[in-house]
Amino acid sequence: MAVYKRTYQPYSGTLTPAWSRFLIIARQAHRRVFDSRFLTFFFVVCFVCPAVGAVFVYLRHNAGAIALLKIDVARMFPIDGRFFFRFMGWQGSLAFLLTAFVGPGLISTDLRNNALPLYFCRPFSRAEYVLGKMSVLAILQSLITWVPGLLLFAFHAYLEGGAWLRENLFIASGLFLGSWIWIVTLCLLALALSAWVKWKVLAGALLFGVFFVAAGFGQAANAVMHSRSGNLINLGELIRTVWAGLFRVDADTGVSPGAAWMVLIGVCALCLYLLDRKVRAYEVVRS
Amino acid sequence: MDARPVIELQGLEVRFGPRTILKDLQGSFSGRAIGLLGPNGAGKSTLINTLLGFYEPWRGTARVLGHDIRTGIRAVRRLIGYMPENESFIAGMSAVEFVRFMAELAGLPPEAALERAHEALFYVGLGEARYRKLEEYSLGMKQLVKLAQAIAHGPKLLFLDEPTNGLDPPARQRMIRLIGDVRERGNLHLILCSHLLRDVEECCEEVLILKEGRIVQYSNLEEERRSNRRFLEMELEGESGLFAEALRELGCECALTGRRLKAVLAEGVEVRDLYRAAAERGVRIRRLSHKRDSLEDIFLKAMGNGNGSL
Numbered sequence: 001m002a003v004y005k006r007t008y009q010p011y012s013g014t015l016t017p018a019w020s021r022f023l024i025i026a027r028q029a030h031r032r033v034f035d036s037r038f039l040t041f042f043f044v045v046c047f048v049c050p051a052v053g054a055v056f057v058y059l060r061h062n063a064g065a066i067a068l069l070k071i072d073v074a075r076m077f078p079i080d081g082r083f084f085f086r087f088m089g090w091q092g093s094l095a096f097l098l099t100a101f102v103g104p105g106l107i108s109t110d111l112r113n114n115a116l117p118l119y120f121c122r123p124f125s126r127a128e129y130v131l132g133k134m135s136v137l138a139i140l141q142s143l144i145t146w147v148p149g150l151l152l153f154a155f156h157a158y159l160e161g162g163a164w165l166r167e168n169l170f171i172a173s174g175l176f177l178g179s180w181i182w183i184v185t186l187c188l189l190a191l192a193l194s195a196w197v198k199w200k201v202l203a204g205a206l207l208f209g210v211f212f213v214a215a216g217f218g219q220a221a222n223a224v225m226h227s228r229s230g231n232l233i234n235l236g237e238l239i240r241t242v243w244a245g246l247f248r249v250d251a252d253t254g255v256s257p258g259a260a261w262m263v264l265i266g267v268c269a270l271c272l273y274l275l276d277r278k279v280r281a282y283e284v285v286r287s
Numbered sequence: 288m289d290a291r292p293v294i295e296l297q298g299l300e301v302r303f304g305p306r307t308i309l310k311d312l313q314g315s316f317s318g319r320a321i322g323l324l325g326p327n328g329a330g331k332s333t334l335i336n337t338l339l340g341f342y343e344p345w346r347g348t349a350r351v352l353g354h355d356i357r358t359g360i361r362a363v364r365r366l367i368g369y370m371p372e373n374e375s376f377i378a379g380m381s382a383v384e385f386v387r388f389m390a391e392l393a394g395l396p397p398e399a400a401l402e403r404a405h406e407a408l409f410y411v412g413l414g415e416a417r418y419r420k421l422e423e424y425s426l427g428m429k430q431l432v433k434l435a436q437a438i439a440h441g442p443k444l445l446f447l448d449e450p451t452n453g454l455d456p457p458a459r460q461r462m463i464r465l466i467g468d469v470r471e472r473g474n475l476h477l478i479l480c481s482h483l484l485r486d487v488e489e490c491c492e493e494v495l496i497l498k499e500g501r502i503v504q505y506s507n508l509e510e511e512r513r514s515n516r517r518f519l520e521m522e523l524e525g526e527s528g529l530f531a532e533a534l535r536e537l538g539c540e541c542a543l544t545g546r547r548l549k550a551v552l553a554e555g556v557e558v559r560d561l562y563r564a565a566a567e568r569g570v571r572i573r574r575l576s577h578k579r580d581s582l583e584d585i586f587l588k589a590m591g592n593g594n595g596s597l
Contacts, residue, residue, distance in 0.1 A: 010474055011403060011441025015394035018361075024391045032379060114375040118436065121339050121369035121446075122393045123361045281341040284303050 021124060025132030026139055033102055033140070042101065043140070046094045050148035053087060054155060061159040079156050081247035084171050087149060088243050092182050095141045096211065102140065103190025104203035106133045107279065112198050117281040126279050134187040141186065146179035174246030182239055185264055188271035195278035211235055228254020238263055291353040292317045293444060293476045294338065296502075298347030301330075301337050308333045310500040311347065318507070320470050322487030323480040324586060325497035331480045332372060334497065335446050339369060352444055352476075365394070368442035370433045372449040372480075376421045382408055383417040386436045393440035400439070407435040411465060427458040434462070438469060444476045445469065451486050459486075466490045488582040496589040504589035508582065517552045519561075519577060525570035533564040 033039050057079060059065050066073060077083055110116055119129050153172050157165040190207055197203040214233045221230030231237040237253045241260035244251030253260075292315045301309040309330045323331045336342050338351055340360035348355055354362040377385055383404050390400035408417040411431040416424070424432065430450065437445060450466065451459045467490055470477050479490050487494055488508070496504035523530060523546050531541045531548060537560060538553030550561075558575070565572050 009406075009441070009472070010443075011395065011399070013399050014396065016391070016396055018394070021392060021394065024388065028384075028388055109378045113378050114371065114373045115377050117339075117341065117369065117371045118375050118377070118389060119392060120341065121364060121367065121371075122389070122440075123364045124392050125361075281339070282336060284342065 018123060022128045022132035022135060025129070026135040029102075029106070029133075029136040030139070033136075039101060042098065043144075046091070046098065046144040047148065049087065049090050049094075050144075050152060053083075053148075053152050057152065057156045057159065079160075080168070081171055081174070082249045084149065084153065084175060085243055085247040085249050085251075087152070088145070088175065088178055088182075088247070089240065091145045091149065092179075092239065092243075095145055095182060096186060098140055098144065099137055099186040099190045100204050100207050103137055103187070104194050104197075104207060105200040106136060107191055107194040108198045108200050108203055111195065111278075116279065120281040126276075130191065130275055130279060133191055134184075137187045137190060138183050141183045142179070145183065146176050149175035149179065170246070170248060174243070174248075178239075178243045178246045181242055181264065185235070185239070185268055188268050188275070192271035192274040192278075195275055222254075231255045232259060232263055235264075235267070292350070293321065293352060293478070295350040296347070297349065299334075299337065299344055299349050300346040301333055301342055302345040307345075308500050309337065312349075312500075312502055314495075314502060314505060316493065316495065316505070318476075318491070318493030320477040320479065320491040320493070322491035322494040322508075323478060323497065324482070324484065324487055324494055324582075326590070327482065328499075329497040330500040331482075331497055332448060333500075335369075335448055335478070335480055338363070339367070339446065340364065366443040368437035368440065368445045370437040370445070370447045370450055372452060374426075374429055375433065376429065378422065379420070381418045381420055382413055382424070382432050382435070385421055385432065386439050389436040390439040395440055403439045403441075404435075407439040408432070410438075411435045412461065426453045427455070430454060430458075430462060431465075434465065442475060444478065447477065447479045449481055450479065451481070451483060463489050484582050484586055494582065494585065496586060498590060504585060506585050511585070519550050519552065519558070519575060521548045521550065521561075521572050521576075522546055522574040523548055523565075523570055524573050525565075526568060527570065529568045530565055530570040533568055534561070537564065 034043075056077070059069070059071065060073070060076060060079065065071075110119075116129075120126065150172060153168075153175060157168075189210060190203075193203045193206050193210070194200075197206055215236060218230035218232070218234035218237070221233075222228055223230075231241075231253050232255060237255060238260040240251045241253045241255045241257055242264065244253070245257040245260075294314075294316045296312040296314050296316075299309055299312040300307065312334070323334065325331050333342065337344060338349055338356060340356055340363065344357065348357045350356070351363045352366050354360075354366070356363055377388065380388065383401075386404035386407055387397075387400045390403050391397060395403060405414075405417065408414055411434050413428060413431050413435065416428065421429065421432065430452070434447075434450065437447070447466065451462050454462060463486060466477065466479065469475070470490070477490070479487060481487055492509045493505070493507050495502060496506075527543055527546055527548060531543045534541050534548075534550055537556050539556060540551040540553075542549045552558075561575075562572065
C-alpha cells in the first residue's frame with residue numbers, strides 16, 4: 001500500500017523467526033555506537049595490539065626479515081601460553097573500557113523513557129531483552145578478544161605446523177573460553193548497573209568503581225591481613241587467575257582457580273538477580 | 288472479525304503484596320470496542336497490564352482472544368498492540384526509526400517494518416514530522432507516535448491506556464477520530480481505558496466499569512442507545528387515558544401518571560403515529576422527550592451500586 005493513501009490495513013505478511021529478534025536490539029544499538037566518532041576511533045584502536053601481534057608472529061617466521069632488521073631471535077618472546085595470556089590481558093582491558101563507554105546507557109535510557117512496556121507488550125520476553133542488550137556488548141567484545149586471538153593463533157599454527165597446533169590446542173580453547181567468561185561478567189555487570197542507576201554517567205562511574213575501588217579495598221585488605229585473600233574482591237585479579245589456569249601459566253595472584261571461578265559465578269548470579277528485579281514492564285510497589 | 292470472546296475473566300485476582308488490586312473478576316466480553324471505566328485506583332490499568340502479562344495473577348486467570356495469559360502470553364502478545372498511558376519512547380530515535388524498530392520486535396521483516404512505519408506515521412498525521420527525533424516532539428505528537436507503534440504491526444486487539452491524556456481539545460478530537468477510524472477499518476478489537484466518559488462514549492460500543500477492583504457494570508452502549516430511542520416521556524393535555532389506551536392498541540407499553548405518560552414504542556411504531564393518535568383523540572402532546580440515559584448516568588449508577596456484582 002502506498003503511504004499517500006494514509007489508511008490503516010492489518011498486516012498479513014510473513015514474520016521473522018522469534019529466536020532471532022533479540023539481534024534487532026544489537027543492530028539498532030551498534031548503529032548508534034558507530035555514530036560516535038570517539039567510539040569508532042576507540043574500536044579501531046582495539047585492533048592495534050592484534051595487528052602488532054600478527055606482525056610479531058610473522059617476523060618470527062621470516063628469516064629474511066629477521067636478518068634485515070638484525071633481530072636476535074633468542075631475545076624475542078616465545079609464542080606460547082604466556083604470549084596469549086598477555087594478549088588477553090591487554091585486549092581484556094580494552095574490552096572493559098569499551099563496556100564502560102557503551103554499557104551504562106543500554107538499559108538506563110529505556111528505564112528513564114518508560115520504554116520497557118513497549119518491548120514486553122510484544123512477543124519478546126525479558127530474557128530476550130537482556131540477551132539482546134548483552135549481545136550489543138558481546139558482539140563488540142568478541143570482535144576485539146577471542147576473534148582476533150583465534151586468528152592470531154591460527155596464523156601462528158599455520159606458520160609453525162601441525163605439531164605445534166596439537167600441543168597448544170589448549171591456548172585456542174583458553175582464548176575462546178577465557179574471553180567469554182570475561183565478556184559475560186562484564187556484560188552482566190554493566191547491564192545490572194545500567195538497570196539500577198538511571199543516570200548513565202553515574203552507572204559508568206560505578207562500573208569503574210566496582211573494578212578499581214574494589215581492587216583498592218582488596219589491596220588494603222592484603223596489606224592489613226598480610227595475605228593475598230583481598231584479591232578475592234579484585235575482579236581483575238580473579239579473571240587473571242582464571243586465564244592463568246586456562247593458558248597454563250602462573251599468574252601469582254594468591255587466589256586458587258576454584259575460588260576465582262566461584263566468585264565470578266557469584267558476581268554473575270548477583271547481576272542476574274538484580275536484572276530480574278529491575279527489568280520489568282512496570283515496577284510494582286508491594287507495600 | 289474473530290468470533291471468540293475478546294476477553295474472558297475467570298476469577299482473576301491480582302495482588303501486590305498484601306493489597307488485592309483486582310478481586311475475583313468474572314465475565315466474558317466480546318464487543319468490538321470495549322471501554323474500561325472507573326475512578327482512579329479502580330484497577331483499570333492493572334487489568335490491562337495483567338492481560339498483557341506484565342503482572343502475574345494471584346488467583347484465577349484470563350483469556351485474551353482465546354489464549355490463556357498464564358500459559359500462552361506469547362501468543363497473546365502476538366495479537367495485540369498497546370499504547371501505554373505514560374510517555375514511552377526510545378531515546379535518540381526518529382519517529383520512523385522508532386516505529387520500525389517496534390514493528391520489527393513484533394516480528395515484521397525489516398523492509399515490511401519500514402514500509403509499515405511510514406504508513407502508520409502518515410496515517411496518524413505525523414508524515415511530515417517522521418524524521419524528527421522523538422525528544423523534539425510535543426506531548427500530542429508523542430501520543431500519536433505511541434498510537435502509530437501500536438498499530439504498525441497490524442494487531443487483532445488494541446489496548447489504549449488513556450490515549451487522550453494531556454491533549455488539547457483539537458488534538459483530542461483528532462485522536463478520537465483516529466481511534467474510531469482504526470476500529471472501523473482495521474478489523475480489530477479495541478479496549479480503551481480512560482477516566483474520561485466522553486472518550487469512551489465516542490469510541491466504544493460496550494463499557495466495563497470497575498470500582499475498587501471489582502466489575503460493577505457491563506453495558507452495551509449501542510443497545511442502551513437503541514432502547515433509549517424507543518423510550519419516550521410525554522406531557523399531555525386532554526384525555527390522557529384515551530390516548531394511553533390508543534397507544535396500547537398500537538402495541539406500546541404505557542404508564543400514565545396524571546398528565547405524564549411514559550411509553551416504550553413497539554416495533555414499527557414511529558413518533559408520528561403518536562401524534563396521529565393524539566390528534567384523533569383530541570389530545571395535545573405538550574412535550575415529548577427521548578430517555579437520555581447517558582454513559583454518565585450508567586457510570587454514576589454503577590458507582591452508587593458498588594456491591595461488586597456484575
